[in-house]
Amino acid sequence: MTDTAQHGAPAPTRAAEDLLPASTSMGAVTLLVGDLDLMTRYYRDAVMLTVLRAEGNEVVLGRHGTPLLVLRHDPSLPPGSPRSAGLFHTAILFEDQAALAAALASVAVRAPGTYAGAGDHDVSEAFYFTDPEGNGVELYADRPRETWEWRGGQVKMGTKWLDPNRFLAEHLTDAAREIIATASPTIPTTPASGLAGAVVGHVHLQVGDVATARDFYVRKLGFEETAILGNQALFVSAGGYHHHMAMNTWNSAGAGPRVPALGLGTVDIVLPSTEQVAAVSGRLAAHGVQARHDGAVLRLNDPWNNLIEVRAAA
Helix, strand or coil, rough: CCCCECCCCCCCCCHHHCCCCCEEEEEEEEECCCCHHHHHHHHHHHHHCCCEEEECCCEEEECCCCCEEEEEEEECCCCCCCCCCCEEEEEEEEEHHHHHHHHHHHHHHHEEEEEEEEECCCCCCEEEEECCCCCEEEEEEECHHHCEEECCCCCCCCCCCCCCCHHHHHCHHHHHHHHCCCCCCCCCCCHHHCCCCEEEEEEEEEEEHHHHHHHHHHHHHCEEEEEEEECCCEECCCHHHHHHHCEEEECCCCCCCCCHHHHHHEEEEEECCCHHHHHHHHHHHHHCCCCEEEECHHHEECCCCCCCEEEEEE
8 A cells, every 4th residue: 555645444454364354343341330320320311321221230321222331330449540551431432423412411511520621533523521430431423434534554533623612502403402401310312312322432441552552452353553653552443443442551651460440341342243253262362362262252351451352243
C-alpha cells in the first residue's frame, strides 16, 4: 500500500489465518464493583441503559436486549490504583447521533459531575465520563465508514474540539427531552421508546508498555494495528473498524501485572462461530500463550493480568 490517502478500510496485510475474523465484535464488559446499587443507578438512570437481568450479586445492563455491561458486586476488593494496568474506558457506541445526544443529556441532568470531556476524532464524535467508582466511560457515535481516511494502513484519528451544548442543540429530539424530563428516574430504552440501540464499540485499556501490547494483541491474538502513537498508545481492530481495542501508557507506563481490585473484570471478544474460537485457541497455543478453552469460551490473561474471554456469537 502506498502513502496515498484512501477512504474505506484498507486490505489486510497478513494472512487470514493469522487474523481475527472481519466480523469480530466486542461483547459486554464486566466491572467488579463495590456498591452495586449506586453503579446500577448510574448506568440505568444516567446513561439510559436497561436492566436486563438482576440476580444475586450481578446486574446486566444493555439496550434493546443487547448486554453492554455486567456489574458484579465484590465488596471485598480494594479500589484500583489509577496508575495500574486495567480499564481506561468502556466505549458504548450508539446507533445514531440522536441516541448519543439523549444519553449525553441524561447524564448532564442526572449525574453532571461525572462529565470528563469530549472530542471530535474524525471517525467519531465522543463524550467522556467517569462513573461513581472511577471507571472511564465513553459514549460515542461513528461517522460514516466511507468518510474515514486511511494512509499506509493507519486510520486518521485526531482530537478536535467538540461542543456538547451545540451537539445537543443539533441532535437532541423532543421525544428524548420528554423522556429525560419525566419524574421517574427509570428511563425506558425499548424500541417503542424511540431511542436507538447501542453496542460496546471498543474497550480501551491501560498497560505497562505499547510494544508488549502490540506483541500480544496484534501478533498473537490476531487484531490488526490501525493506529499507533509512538510508545504511548496503540489502536487495533478486526475487519477495518477504526478500533475494537486500544492500549495506552498515559497513566500506567511501566505497570506490571494487576493485583485483584475493583474495576475491570472481563473483556469479551465475540467471533462468528465456535470453529473460529477454536482457531484462535490453536494460534495462541502455537505462540505459547496459556489459555483455558472449555469448548464454548476461551479464557486467557493478557501480560497485565486483564482477563480476556473469546466466545462465539449466540
